[in-house]
């Protein structure tokens with residue numbers, strides 16, 4: 001059975017020719033200045049536009065296809081953050097897939113992980129002897145992916161692979177790497193494309209860095 005690489009570096013043979021950090025650097029180099037801030041006024045900068053995400057989602061889907069061939073697998077999506085990424089990625093994959101979700105405790109109104117994440121809602125599908133692809137929005141300290149990977153492995157899947165759209169490598173506290181990574185990003189608090197601050201900004205089509213002065217709910221009215 002394939003186990004997650006808690007210690008080993010991510011397998012490189014399934015990655016695109018350029019490493020994810022190069023994807024981001026190259027993307028920023030060609031992005032016009034207006035696009036860097038136009039996604040939402042609360043953003044200090046746009047890291048990834050909708051078009052860049054779409055292109056990368058398609059290529060991650062090809063990497064996943066290369067790994068699984070035509071086999072069926074079960075996608076486990078970490079909600080809410082991975083909802084948009086999962087929905088777009090699934091539609092680029094023509095394998096038979098099943099979908100389940102796990103909800104892990106969120107940052108709430110904070111912008112840094114504190115303490116140990118908790119599982120709030122677990123699986124409903126039986127994954128014994130099934131190939132599992134675990135999907136999250138962002139790999140940060142690594143605590144969430146490790147916790148959920150361990151839970152899944154206790155249920156005896158045939159294999160487990162992990163996929164994240166974003167990787168903040170500089171923040172890792174637990175030695176874990178994902179099998180499929182969309183983009184490596186700098187250590188900044190980002191929102192959009194599923195990622196939130198206190199449940200806002202998930203519906204932005206791209207991803208950007210939230211202005212420091214907007215990292216507070218002071219002044220928000222209930223609505």
Ligand code: 5GP
Pocket residue numbers: 078081106107113117136137138139140141142143144145188189190191195196197
């Ligand atoms: P980890 O357990 O790896 O520290 O954190 C993973 C979770 O933290 C992600 O699933 C995500 O919910 C949240 N997270 C980490 N960094 C960011 C960020 O920059 N922006 C947002 N919105 N959430 C983040």
Ligand code: MG
Pocket residue numbers: 078079080081082136137138
């Ligand atoms: Mg999350």
